[in-house]
Amino acid sequence: MSRTGTPVHSLTVLYDADCPLCVHLRHWLLRQRQLVPLDFVPAASQEARRRFPGLDHAATLREITVIGDRGQIYTSTSAWIVCLWALAEHRPKAAWLATPAGQPFARVTVLAAAKWREAIKAGGPACEDGRCEAPGAPG
Numbered sequence: 371m372s373r374t375g376t377p378v379h380s381l382t383v384l385y386d387a388d389c390p391l392c393v394h395l396r397h398w399l400l401r402q403r404q405l406v407p408l409d410f411v412p413a414a415s416q417e418a419r420r421r422f423p424g425l426d427h428a429a430t431l432r433e434i435t436v437i438g439d440r441g442q443i444y445t446s447t448s449a450w451i452v453c454l455w456a457l458a459e460h461r462p463k464a465a466w467l468a469t470p471a472g473q474p475f476a477r478v479t480v481l482a483a484a485k486w487r488e489a490i491k492a493g494g495p496a497c498e499d500g501r502c503e504a505p506g507a508p509g
Contacts, residue, residue, distance in 0.1 A: 380407045380439040381456055382421070383449075384430045387412035389487055392434075399453060406456035433484070447473065447480045 383399070386392040396410050411418050413430040422437060429435070429445075436449040444452045454464035467476040 378406055378438045378440070378442060378452075380409065381452060382409045382411055382437045382439075383453060384411055384413040384418055384422075384425075384435045384437070386431055386487075387415070390490060391483060391487055399457070402460070403458040404456055405458050405461060408453065408456055447476045450480055451476055 383396070385396050399408055400410070411421065413435065414427040418425070418430065419427060425435070425437075425443075433446045434449040434453075436444040436452050438444070438452075451464050451467050454460040454467065457464075466472040
């Protein structure tokens with residue numbers, strides 16, 4: 371996945387620990403078989419600041435950021451694709467999403483997730499018992 375030619379042996383995913391969708395996706399990723407180990411660190415936490423002092427930590431709260439073990443930085447759509455690429459069952463889908471044909475689908479998914487996060491932060495539906503509803507979903 372790394373475009374620099376540097377192999378990726380592990381990935382650190384910075385996620386918004388106060389976002390129900392982000393926490394749900396973190397749990398989903400943890401349940402998947404990983405070809406590349408994923409380490410999860412709350413975005414803008416003391417641990418994130420210690421590990422990655424040069425990052426814009428406010429930005430990591432706005433969009434998913436993934437850091438490779440050799441300093442590769444993936445954000446937004448690329449971050450989601452590299453997370454899927456790390457998973458055994460989803461690597462072929464990640465490879466397709468990284469192509470010009472697949473990138474629009476990946477981008478729409480990331481935009482939909484961002485809109486859902488905004489609705490939650492504005493007081494929209496919350497996750498209860500590990501189940502999240504989309505904004506405007508029938509109750």
